[in-house]
Amino acid sequence: MSGLIDFYFACNDMYAYDLAVTLNSWCFESDGAYNVTKGRALIAGYRAVRTMTPEEESALPLLMRGAALRFLLTRLFDWLNPDPNALVRPKDPREYAKRLRFHLTVKQSSEYGL
Numbered sequence: 001m002s003g004l005i006d007f008y009f010a011c012n013d014m015y016a017y018d019l020a021v022t023l024n025s026w027c028f029e030s031d032g033a034y035n036v037t038k039g040r041a042l043i044a045g046y047r048a049v050r051t052m053t054p055e056e057e058s059a060l061p062l063l064m065r066g067a068a069l070r071f072l073l074t075r076l077f078d079w080l081n082p083d084p085n086a087l088v089r090p091k092d093p094r095e096y097a098k099r100l101r102f103h104l105t106v107k108q109s110s111e112y113g114l
Contacts, residue, residue, distance in 0.1 A: 016056035019046050020063035023112060024071065024099055032098040039113030052114075060109040068103055072096035 019042075027038040046052075056063075075093035082090055106112070 014056060014059070014063070015050065016052060016060060017063050017067065019043070019052075020060065020067040021071075024064060024067045024096075027112075028095075028099055032095070032102070034099075034102055034112070036111070036113045041113075043113050057109050057114055060112055060114060061103065061106045064106070064112065065100060065103040068096050068100040072100055 023039055023042060027035050027042060029035055072093050075091050075096060078090040079093050
């Protein structure tokens with residue numbers, strides 16, 4: 001393991017949204033392609049600890065879109081409004097625009113490896 005996601009600001013509602021945030025972060029390749037093999041492995045690990053409800057499973061495409069849109073918009077805001085005193089540089093929002101375009105083509109949760 002080389003890093004962890006800080007879930008502090010992620011979600012306090014449907015746990016599957018945290019899964020969607022993680023899938024968005026860990027399961028896309030540098031060329032923007034979704035890696036279904038990584039997705040299956042992440043989902044299997046998640047399910048080993050917590051069973052997803054049928055409602056969560058069917059909502060996964062929508063949750064994935066929401067998670068991608070959230071990071072697209074926060075990155076875009078930081079990109080357009082850089083803080084000269086910030087310790088980190090703004091990240092390119094286009095990465096999440098590509099992910100959102102992919103999610104808009106997904107029709108079923110199985111396409112994520114569920």
